[in-house]
Amino acid sequence: LKEEQSKNPDESxxxxxxxxxxxxxxxxxxxxxxxxxxxxxxxxxxxxxVPRTQRLFGGQIIGQALVAAAKSxxxxxxxxxxxxxxxxxxxxxxxxxYQVDRTRDGRSFTVRSVKAIQHGxxxxxxxxxxxxxxxxxxxxxxxxxxxxxxxxLLTVEELIQRYLSKPDLTESAKQGLNKLLATExxxxxxxxxxxxxxxxxxxxxxxxxWARARGYIGEGDMKLHCCVAAYVSDFAxxxxxxxxxxxxxxxxxxxxxHAMWFHSTFRSDEWMLYECDSPWAxxxxxxxxxxxxxxxxxxxASCSQEGVLRVKxxxxxxxx
Ligand SMILES: CC(C)(COP(=O)(O)OP(=O)(O)OC[C@H]1O[C@@H](n2cnc3c(N)ncnc32)[C@H](O)[C@@H]1OP(=O)(O)O)[C@@H](O)C(=O)NCCC(=O)NCCSC(=O)CC(=O)O
Numbered sequence: 001l002k003e004e005q006s007k008n009p010d011e012s013x014x015x016x017x018x019x020x021x022x023x024x025x026x027x028x029x030x031x032x033x034x035x036x037x038x039x040x041x042x043x044x045x046x047x048x049x050v051p052r053t054q055r056l057f058g059g060q061i062i063g064q065a066l067v068a069a070a071k072s073x074x075x076x077x078x079x080x081x082x083x084x085x086x087x088x089x090x091x092x093x094x095x096x097x098y099q100v101d102r103t104r105d106g107r108s109f110t111v112r113s114v115k116a117i118q119h120g121x122x123x124x125x126x127x128x129x130x131x132x133x134x135x136x137x138x139x140x141x142x143x144x145x146x147x148x149x150x151x152x153l154l155t156v157e158e159l160i161q162r163y164l165s166k167p168d169l170t171e172s173a174k175q176g177l178n179k180l181l182a183t184e185x186x187x188x189x190x191x192x193x194x195x196x197x198x199x200x201x202x203x204x205x206x207x208x209x210w211a212r213a214r215g216y217i218g219e220g221d222m223k224l225h226c227c228v229a230a231y232v233s234d235f236a237x238x239x240x241x242x243x244x245x246x247x248x249x250x251x252x253x254x255x256x257x258h259a260m261w262f263h264s265t266f267r268s269d270e271w272m273l274y275e276c277d278s279p280w281a282x283x284x285x286x287x288x289x290x291x292x293x294x295x296x297x298x299x300x301a302s303c304s305q306e307g308v309l310r311v312k313x314x315x316x317x318x319x320x
Contacts, residue, residue, distance in 0.1 A: 026215030041100035056090025059234030068098035069112035069128040077130035084126040150210040153190040202246040205278035217269040228268035238307040241286030248311035266300035
C-alpha cells in the first residue's frame, strides 16, 4: 500500500508515464488515503471533500479505516470483507485517528478491528478481514446488467451544465447547481439513467452509474484499489432508498452501517458499473445494496448499507 502511494508515475513504465502526468495523480492516493503514521498501529487521516451536511463523508472514514487495517497485514493478504458502524458524526474541523487492533492472524484469514476516533470518542468501528489467495473449484456470479457504455453517457458535471440552461430554473436551484459544480469530488460519475438518478420522477428503488476515481492510480496494489472502492461505494448508495418517493425530500439522512465484500481484482481508476438497489425501507430506515462490476462483466465487489432517512414533503412549486 505504502509503496503504491509513494510511487511516482514518472518512475513506472514509459507508456503509463506518458499517459499520466504527475498532476493527474488521484487525490485519493496522494492525500485522502495517504495516512500519516503516528505510532505502531496508530494513524491520522485528513479530509479532502466534505459534503454539504458538514459531517464527514462516510466513504472517506471507511476507506481510511481500511488503509489503516491493511498496513498491518502482509503483502500476501487481500481484503475480502469489512463491516462498519458509524456511531457518531465525523467533525470536518479536526483530523481522524485510526487505532488498529490485530484481532487474529490465521493461516488463511487475518482479522483487524479499527476504531476511528475524534475528540477522544469513536466515530466508526470497523472490522476488516484479509485472506491469502486460494484456488476454488466453486466459482459463480450473476451476469452484469446490460447498459450503455460510459463513453456514450454524460458525466454528472455535463448533466448539471445542461440543467443550468433550462429557462424555468429558480435562482436558488441555479445557485445549488453551481455550488455542486464548484465542488471537487474525487470521483467521476456517469448516471446510466439521469432522470432516475436525480429523482425527477418516482421510480423503482434501483439506479446504475459508471464510476471511477478521478486521476491516475495505476495497477499495483490491490489493497489500495479496495480502499478507493470503499470510499466510492458510500457516495450514492443511500439515495437509492428515496427513488420511489418523489413527494418527499430528505431532511436528515446518514448511513448507520456499511458492509462490503471484495470478490475479484479490479482497477478503481477505471470505469466500474455501480448497480444500486434498495429492497426495503421502514421505521425511518432504509436498506441499500450495491454491486460493483468491472467493465468486462466480472463482479468485483458487493456492498450493503442501512441508513436513517427522515423526510419532509417537497414544496408544490419546486423546479428541482
Ligand atoms: C445515526 C446517529 C445520528 C444516531 O444518533 P442518535 O440516536 O443520537 O440520533 P437521533 O436520531 O436521535 O438524532 C439525530 C438528529 O435527528 C433528530 N431527531 C431524532 N429523532 C427525531 C424524530 N423522530 N423526528 C425528527 N427528528 C428527530 C435529533 O434531534 C437530531 O437532530 P440534531 O442533530 O439537529 O439535534 C449517530 O449515530 C450518527 O450521527 N452516526 C454517524 C452517521 C454518519 O456520520 N454516517 C456517515 C455519513 S453519511 C454518508 O456518508 C452517506 C450519505 O449521506 O448518503
